[in-house]
Amino acid sequence: MATSTPNAARIENIVTSGSFSLDGESWDVDNNVWIVGDDTECVVIDAAHDAEAILAAVGERTLTAILLTHAHDDHIDAVAEVRAATGAPVLLHEGDRMLWDRVYPDTAPSAALVDGQVIHVAGVDLEVRHTPGHSPGAVCFVAPALGTVFSGDTLFNGGPGATGRSFSDFPTIIGSITSKLLTLPADTVVRTGHGDSTTIGAEAPQLDEWIARGH
Structure with a gap:
């Protein structure tokens, strides 16, 4: 499914399947891989599980970057193959380098993402917001x-x-959501790493309930 804008930039989504492992446990997961671009160039957000499917979605376009929301293994396990096939730089916040190193101990990301950084692709700006909590280097x-x-x-x-x-x-992720995401317009579509999309307006009223639960 693609969303078009007047400047021809669009959002594409593919769902890939694999596993997530941490703390000695492993879970089967389906991941959203997001592609933002036009007919000429694009970026991939989170290269998860299936490099062949990701490369097919990119097609003949120039992949200008592989952007990582965080470095849990289910979000980065196809990075090496996509990077090798395209030569695209891999961008990750340095706070998640220890998670990256568990998957790729012999190589490094190409550059570090920084809060407030703006990435340009196909006439669209993507602003990096550091949102620690799920992991130290998580970004949106x-x-x-x-x-x-x-x-x-x-x-x-x-x-x-x-x-x-x-x-x-938990307190850190609540702080990140409150300060970095709930400040966005209510109709902002939240395109997630797993599962269905939502909106800022739909999620904001639930935050107090989560704070009360404390987990």
């Missing part, structure tokens, strides 16, 4: 012209991302 990518935010595993349809595992923290 806000695209005002497309009316959307790519939230990774920071905010889902139904509440915050999980914080019960290593390197995560």
